[in-house]
Amino acid sequence: MLRQALMGAAAIAAFALPATAETVAVTHARILTAGPAGEIAQGTLVLRDGKIVAAGANVAVPAGARVIDAAGGVVTPGFFATDSVLGAQEVGSLGSDLRVSNPALGAAMDVQYGLNPASTLIPVARLGGLTSAIVMPHASGGGGEADEGDEMTSGGVPDADPSHALFAGQAAVVTLGQGPDILAKAKVAMVVPFGQAGAKIAGGARGAEFVAFKAALQDVRDYARNKAGYDKGESRALSLSKADLEALIPVVQGRMPIIAEVHRAADILAVLKLAKDENLKVILNGAEEGWMVAADIAKAGVPVLVYPLSDRSVSFEQLGSTLDNAGRLAAAGVVVAIESDDGGHRARETRYDAGNAVSHGMAYAAALAAVTINPAKIFGVADRTGSIEPGKDADVVIWTGDPFEPLSQASAIFVRGVQQPMTSRQLELRDRYKDLNRALPPAYSH
Numbered sequence: 055m056l057r058q059a060l061m062g063a064a065a066i067a068a069f070a071l072p073a074t075a076e077t078v079a080v081t082h083a084r085i086l087t088a089g090p091a092g093e094i095a096q097g098t099l100v101l102r103d104g105k106i107v108a109a110g111a112n113v114a115v116p117a118g119a120r121v122i123d124a125a126g127g128v129v130t131p132g133f134f135a136t137d138s139v140l141g142a143q144e145v146g147s148l149g150s151d152l153r154v155s156n157p158a159l160g161a162a163m164d165v166q167y168g169l170n171p172a173s174t175l176i177p178v179a180r181l182g183g184l185t186s187a188i189v190m191p192h193a194s195g196g197g198g199e200a201d202e203g204d205e206m207t208s209g210g211v212p213d214a215d216p217s218h219a220l221f222a223g224q225a226a227v228v229t230l231g232q233g234p235d236i237l238a239k240a241k242v243a244m245v246v247p248f249g250q251a252g253a254k255i256a257g258g259a260r261g262a263e264f265v266a267f268k269a270a271l272q273d274v275r276d277y278a279r280n281k282a283g284y285d286k287g288e289s290r291a292l293s294l295s296k297a298d299l300e301a302l303i304p305v306v307q308g309r310m311p312i313i314a315e316v317h318r319a320a321d322i323l324a325v326l327k328l329a330k331d332e333n334l335k336v337i338l339n340g341a342e343e344g345w346m347v348a349a350d351i352a353k354a355g356v357p358v359l360v361y362p363l364s365d366r367s368v369s370f371e372q373l374g375s376t377l378d379n380a381g382r383l384a385a386a387g388v389v390v391a392i393e394s395d396d397g398g399h400r401a402r403e404t405r406y407d408a409g410n411a412v413s414h415g416m417a418y419a420a421a422l423a424a425v426t427i428n429p430a431k432i433f434g435v436a437d438r439t440g441s442i443e444p445g446k447d448a449d450v451v452i453w454t455g456d457p458f459e460p461l462s463q464a465s466a467i468f469v470r471g472v473q474q475p476m477t478s479r480q481l482e483l484r485d486r487y488k489d490l491n492r493a494l495p496p497a498y499s500h
Contacts, residue, residue, distance in 0.1 A: 076102075076103075076120060076471075077100065077101065077102045077103075077107075077116050077118065077119040077120065078100070078101040078102075078119060078120050078121075078122060078448075078468075078471075078473075079098055079099070079100050079101075079115040079116065079119040079120070079121050079122070080098065080099040080100075080101075080121075080122045080124050080129055080450075080452060080466075081098045081115065081121060081122070081123050081124065082096065082098075082123055082124050082125055082126055083096075083097060083098070083099060083124035083126075083127060083128070083129045083452070084096065084097075084124075084126065084127070084128045084129070085097045085099055085109055085128075085129045085130075085442060086128060086129070086130045086131075086422055086442075087109060087131070087441055087442040087443065088130065088131050088422050088423055088426040088427045088440065088441040088442065089427065089441030089442055089443045090443070091109065091110070091442070091443070092419075094109060094110060094111055095111070096111060097109060097110050097111045097113065098110065098111075098113040098114075098115060099113075099129055099442065099450065100113060100115075100116060100119065101448040101450070101468065101471050102116075102471075103471060104447060104448055104470045104471030104472070105444075105445060105446065105447060105448055105471065106442055106443060106444055106445065106446050106447075106448050106450070107444060108444055109442050109443075109444070122452065122466060124452055124465075127452055127453055127454050127455065127465065128452075128453040128454075128455060128456060128457060128462075129442070129450055129451070129452050129453070130183070130422070130426065130442075130450070130451050130453065130457055131185075131426040131427070131439070131440055131441050131442050131449060131450060131451075132183065132184065132185025132186060132230075132426075132439070132449035132450060132451055132467070132468075132469065133182070133183045133184045133185065133186075133404055133405060133425040133426060133451070133457075134184065134185075134186045134187065134188065134391070134404075134425055134426065134429040134430065134440070135179055135184045135186070135187040135188070135230075135393075135394065135397060135401040135404055136187075136188045136359050136391045136392065136393040136397075136404075136429050137188060137190050137339060137359055137393040137394075137397050138187040138188055138189050138190070138393075138397035138398070138401055139152060139175075139189065139397045139398040140173065140175055140176055140179055140187045140189060140228065140230065140397065140398060140401060141169040141170050141171065141173050141175075141176060141187070141189060141228050141236055142165055142168050142169060142170070142173075142189050143175075143398055144173060144174065144175065144398075146398070150192070151165065151167075151168025151169075152165060152168075152189075152190070152191045152192045153191065153192040153193075153222070154191070154222075154223060156218075157218065158218065158295045158297075158298075159218060159295060159297060159298065160218030160219055160220065160221040160222065160223065160294075160298055161218070161221035161223065161224070161244060161294070161297075161298040161301040161302045161305075162223070162224075162295070162297035162298050162300070162301040163191055163221075163222065163223025163224065164223060164224045164226075164240065164241065164301075165189050165190070165191050165223065165224065165225060165226050166224075166226045166237050166240040166241075169189070169226070169228060169236055169237060171233060171234055171235065171236045174478070174479045175398050175399060175401070176230050176236075177475070177477065177478035177479065178399070178401075178402055178478045178479075178480060179230060179398075179401040179402050180230045180231075180467060180469075180474055180478075181402060181464060181467075181476065181478055182401065182402025182403065182404060182405060182464070183402075183404075183405055183451045183453070183457055183464050183467070184230055184401060184402065184404060185229065185230050185231065185439075185449040185451070185467065185468075185469045186227060186228065186229055186230060186238065186429075186430075186435070186439060186440075186449065187227070187228050187230060187397075187401070188225055188226075188227055188242070188429060188433055189225060189226050189227075189228055190222075190225040190243075190245055190313065190339075190397075191222040191223035191224070191225065191245050192222060192245075193222035193245055193246070193247035193251060193252075193255075193315060218293075218294055218295065218298055219255045220246060220247075220252065220255060220256065220263065220266060220267055220270060221244060221245070221246055221270075221298065221301075221302070222244075222245035222246065222247065223244070223245060224240070224241045224242075224243070224244055224245075224301065224310075225241075225242050225243045225244075225245060225313065225433075226238075226239065226240045226241070226242060227239040227240075227242055227433050227434075227435050229449075229469060229470065230469060231469025231470055231472055231474060232469075232472070232474060232475070238435060238438075239433070239434065239435055241304070241310065242310075242433045242434055243310060243311045243312065243313045243337060243433065244301070244302070244305050244310055244311070244312045244313065245312070245313045245315065245339075246267070246312045246313065246314055246315065247315045248260075248263065248314050248315060248316040248321055248324075248325055249315070249316050249317050249318060249321045249371050250317075250369065250371055251315065252267075252315075260321070260324070264324070264328060266293075267328070268328075268332065269293065270293055270294060270302070271302070271305075271306055271332055273292040273293055273294055273299065274294070274299050274302040274303060274305070274306045275306055276289065276290070276292070277289070277292060277296075277299040277303075278299075278303050278306070278307075284296070284299075305334065306332075306334075308333055308334065308335055310335070311334075311335035311336055311337050312329075312334060312335070312336050312337070313336075313337045313339050313359070314329075314336050314337065314338055314339065315339045315340055316338055316339070316340055316341060317340045317341065317342050317343060317369070317371040317372050318342075318343050318370075318371035318372065318373075318374070319343040319344075319346040319347045319374065321371065322338060322341055322343065322344060322347050322350075322351065323347055323350060325338070326350060326351070326354045326356060329354070329356070330354070336356055337356065337357050337358070337359065337432060338351065338356055338357070338358045338359065339358075339359040339393075340359070340360070340361075340364075341358045341359075341360055341379075341383075342360075342364050342371075342372045342374065342375040342379060343371075343372065343373075343374035343375070343379075344358055344360065344379055344382075344383050344388070345374070345376060345378070345379045345382035345383060346374055348382055348383050348385075348386035348388060349386055351383065351386070351388050352386045352387040352388045356388075357388065357389040357390070357391065357428070357431075357432045358383055358388050358389070358390050358391070359390075359391045359392075359393050359429075359432075360379060360380050360383065360390055360391070360392065360393065361392070361393050361394065361395055361407065362377065362379065362380040362381075362392055362407050362408070362410055362411035362414070362416070363377065363395065363407060363410055364379070364395075365377045377410070377414040378414045378415045378416075380392060380411040380414075380416050380421075380424070381411060381414055381415035381416035381417070381420075382415070384416055384417065384420040384424070385415075385416075385417075385420075389428050389431065389432065390420070390424045390428060391424050391425075391428045391429040391432055392404065392407055392408050392411060392421065392424040392425050393407075394407055395407075404425055405425065405457050405458055406458070406460060408421040408422070408424060408425050408458050409421070409458030409459065409460075411424070412458060418458075421458065426440050426441060427440040427441045428440075447470045447471070448468050448469075448470060448471035449468065449469055449470065450467075450468050451464050451466070451467050451468075452464065452465050452466040452467075453465065464476070
């Protein structure tokens with residue numbers, strides 16, 4: 055009886071251990087660390103309790119470790135989905151938690167509060183090697199080319215002050231592993247539309263937006279210096295709500311970057327000057343004509359989020375789009391992060407987008423960095439993830455071959471050391487109905 059009781063207690067204790075409480079050794083692997091160690095042609099990776107312990111050619115397999123033989127396959131850090139809707143949108147036509155239509159709220163909009171860990175899009179993206187995502191709010195007009203039918207963030211009220219709509223809200227970093235809490239880091243950046251989309255919000259002209267933007271920042275500075283006076287009604291009238299003013303204090307203090315959604319070269323230069331004049335940290339998003347001013351972007355030390363397959367002149371502000379944009383930017387010394395055309399249903403194609411960037415001149419190492427360590431650095435989580443280094447979270451993927459090659463597949467995925475299921479709703483539906491000769495569930499028999 056005592057022996058059975060001890061065995062039962064041991065079983066309960068083992069069951070109570072967190073899922074990360076194991077040691078895993080991945081052997082016979084080509085390890086692309088995206089870190090200082092570079093490529094390890096033939097090595098072993100050791101994961102323990104959710105962290106990377108060691109990676110190298112002469113790393114011994116710890117006693118008691120669960121061994122996964124990569125059989126010559128490739129191991130990489132988990133990839134990032136940048137400018138993503140994962141966890142905040144299922145079907146775009148049915149709405150999302152990424153756009154606000156409140157004339158008193160813009161900058162204070164915070165995507166962290168609308169995240170859904172049970173989103174059916176997350177497992178699909180994860181099977182494409184994605185273990186992290188940057189979820190970004192959507193600006194008025196979708197943040198890109200502003201069509202006449204696009205919804206104004208202000209709800210289209212003609213006499214509403216558009217100042218709040220200049221700010222789409224605050225982005226967040228999420229982790230794509232299974233579990234009830236996917237938020238990794240909130241308030242990582244403030245999204246601001248420029249170019250034609252920003253001009254539309256401000257009344258139709260780019261010059262109007264810049265004036266309104268600078269005036270809004272001055273309001274924030276005045277508010278920060280005299281909060282007591284504002285609360286007592288003793289300050290001048292300010293264009294933004296208190297919630298937006300509070301949300302923008304980290305921006306004017308240089309602690310939170312703005313994600314400037316911008317496309318043409320002239321607008322990029324204008325944003326760089328604005329950031330310098332206002333002492334702002336800035337990240338460029340889109341920058342289809344970035345290659346034309348790559349030296350200026352590099353000199354300013356500004357990173358760029360880019361979709362490398364954007365090569366069609368869908369608007370006058372994207373006439374210079376080219377497939378070698380990402381490669382030219384990286385070659386000029388710009389820190390580049392690659393994003394997909396669709397941050398949700400097609401986010402899994404991020405690795406194909408990186409491969410296409412390589413085929414159009416981007417160095418392979420630069421493309422790997424653009425989906426791993428670069429977005430981690432840009433959004434302030436490089437101390438935790440983005441590369442294979444001891445002490446970092448065990449966000450790693452084992453591939454059957456080159457991850458940028460479409461025929462290669464992920465054979466194992468770890469998020470914070472927990473091995474993830476290799477399935478999704480789509481695969482489950484495929485398996486459920488691929489054999490029509492078997493009995494269907496009861497609901498289909500009537």
